[in-house]
Amino acid sequence: MNMKRTFITLSILAAMATQGGNPVRSGSAGAPELLINPWALTAGWAEANTANVMGLESLYGNVAGLAYVDKFQFGLANTQWLVGTGIQFNTAAFASPTGNGGVLGVHISNMNYGEIEVTTTELPDGGAGYFKPTSSIIGIGYAKQFTNSIYGGINIKMYNSSMSNLTATGMCFDAGIEYVTGEDDDFRFGITLRNIGPSFGYSGDGMSIILPVPTGSHSSSFQSSTEDFELPTQLSIGISKRFDLSRDHRIEVAGNFISNSFKKDQFTAAFEYGFKSLFAVRMGYAAFDNRFDGMATEAMAGPSAGFSINPETGNGGSMNLSYAYRMTNGAFGGIHTLGATFIL
Secondary structure (H helix, E strand, O other), X not given: OHHHHHHHHHHHHHHHOOOOOOHHHOOOOXXXXXXXXXXXXHHHOOOOOOOOOOHHHHHOOOHHHHHHOOOOEEEEEEEEEOOOOXXXXXXXXXXXEEEOOEEEEEEEEEEEOOOEEOOOOOOOOOOOOEEOOEEEEEEEEEEEEOOOOEEXXXXXXXXXXXXOOEEEEEEEEEEEEEEEEOOOOOEEEEEEEEEEXXXXXXXXXXXXXXXXXXXXXXXXXXXXXXXXXXXXXXXXXXXXXXXXXXOOEEEEEEEEEEEEOOOOOEEEEEEEEEEOXXXXXXXXXXXXXXXXXXXXXXOOOEEEEEEEEOOEXXXXXXXXXXXXXXXXXXXXXXXXXXXEEEEO
């Protein structure tokens, strides 16, 4: 009973720790890559599985689910982000039990925007070369099973963005809890806070501007500065329920509410059908709260779908191969994600 009270208290404190959806501030946060889900399995759920995510995918969805890892896991994922832009988001991660119900996980992600042509006031049509902006996220997470029902974890992340001769580096963390109940552990509740950290900004040689001196025939270098940007903090609350139709067939449904500090609130729902532990197919839907302006202004809305196969690799090992497609609004061609996880 004391642990249940602790869980409820933590949930209330988490809800008080972040602002509700704030569409007025849309686009004013930095580090948007922190909001990209790199994993195919959870992407097919439309990120509705805050309550039931497990394994490496928990390093994004809800770090508490990392505590379910009982063998060494290694995973890779590739996302074709907003098809037509040429942007790719690549991720690698591993996790391993540490004893006493604890699990340690490490992940690294990189977003490659491709080459962008340099333009200047003298060469507005280009011809001054190219630059390659990139963004990277490196994190380390730890999760632990505290009781038969309660799992918790924390994920510390370092973010770096570079473009030409400018860089920005900052730190943030996620924290999450999962609560499991029901006769067969078939009902779950989860809550997670993402991207909690201080503001930071860009710096580097690119902040220097060379301008002619009005009273002379020479030029001088002037140092400019940028305002620090805040991080895109999120509060995500979810529930899930599993229905075991038979020994070989199951259905799981989930719902999620995401409160965004720098854009509209989001609602997601999803279901998954699984056959034994060999195959699963899933569908989800994401919708934003458009009551503020009555307009669908978010690109990441609409249906998503995916599937997974889990072939055995021998010697007690297995692997998971997953694919997901997320539909987007506007001129973009959706988002494709492929992932592979090896359990050794």
